[in-house]
Every structure is written in structure tokens, then in C-alpha cells.
Amino acid sequence: MSNIRRYDPFSIEPLGDMLQGMFRNLRLGAEADLPFKVDVTESDASYAITADLPGVKKEDINVSVDRGTVMITAKLEKASEVKEGDRVIRQERYSGAMQRAFTLDGNIDTDNIDASFQDGVLRVVLPKKEASPQQRVTIR
Numbered sequence: 001m002s003n004i005r006r007y008d009p010f011s012i013e014p015l016g017d018m019l020q021g022m023f024r025n026l027r028l029g030a031e032a033d034l035p036f037k038v039d040v041t042e043s044d045a046s047y048a049i050t051a052d053l054p055g056v057k058k059e060d061i062n063v064s065v066d067r068g069t070v071m072i073t074a075k076l077e078k079a080s081e082v083k084e085g086d087r088v089i090r091q092e093r094y095s096g097a098m099q100r101a102f103t104l105d106g107n108i109d110t111d112n113i114d115a116s117f118q119d120g121v122l123r124v125v126l127p128k129k130e131a132s133p134q135q136r137v138t139i140r
Contacts, residue, residue: 035098036074047104047126054120055093061117063124065110070126073099107131 039050053061053074060075078095109127116123 035100038072038100038102040102040104044128046128047108049102049122049124049126051100051122051124052120053117053122056120058117061122063113063115063122065108065113065126068105068108069101069103070124071099071101072122072124073097 037052041048041050049070049072051072053076055078056074056076060077062071062073064071064073075097076095078093104126105128107129109129112127114125114127
């Protein structure tokens with residue numbers, strides 16, 4: 001008998017549950033709109049970017065760094081395997097170009113960037129430049 005609850009016709013609880021579910025769907029929808037998922041981490045010596053790019057070929061990925069902005073561009077081509085007499089009922093796999101950009105601190109050592117791609121995962125390590133010592137300006 002512990003499952004019996006008192007019904008209050010003027011309660012706003014059902015409305016609150018509905019609104020919470022609606023906002024949860026909005027949050028998930030915004031995340032689902034991202035072209036690909038990326039993790040960016042920072043250590044004392046470098047930044048590390050890990051991007052999930054399943055189905056993308058290594059030669060179709062471009063990583064560029066310009067004044068602290070890192071741009072990852074990838075092109076995904078899917079094979080169209082529709083046979084004569086068949087019809088597509090649902091098509092969800094993405095095909096086309098996608099890109100993500102991040103602005104990091106401008107002290108990236110662009111000469112020593114290391115990037116690797118294996119099993120659909122891109123890993124980019126962006127080493128930081130040594131901080132230049134503070135210069136004292138002599139006032140005349």
C-alpha cells in the first residue's frame with residue numbers, strides 16, 4: 001500500500017516534469033548538432049586534442065593552427081549502394097565536409113605539433129612555447 005499517492009489537481013508537478021524533459025531534449029539536440037566530438041585537454045607542457053572521426057580517411061583530414069586558433073576539417077564520403085529496385089527508407093549516415101575550431105592560448109610551438117590518426121580517432125598534441133622572461137623597460 002505504499003504506492004498510493006495523494007492526487008492534487010492543482011499541483012504543478014506534472015508541468016515541471018514536462019518542462020524538464022523538454023529542456024533535456026534541447027540540451028541533447030544542441031550536442032547532437034556538433035559535426036564530430038572533440039576533447040581538449042591542457043597540461044603544463046602542451047594542449048592535446050582528441051577527435052572522433054569514424055569512417056574518415058586520413059588523407060581527408062586537415063589540421064591548421066593560426067595565431068592560437070586550431071581548425072580541424074574533415075571530409076566524409078559515403079558509398080551509395082542502392083541497387084535497382086531498392087528504395088531508401090531511412091538515411092542517417094552523414095556525408096560531406098565538417099569542421100571544428102578552437103581558440104587556445106597563443107603560445108603554441110607550431111614547429112613541433114604532432115598529429116596521429118588511428119582507428120577513427122585523431123590525436124593532436126600542441127606543445128607550448130617556453131614563456132619569454134619579462135623584460136624590464138628603462139625609462140629615460
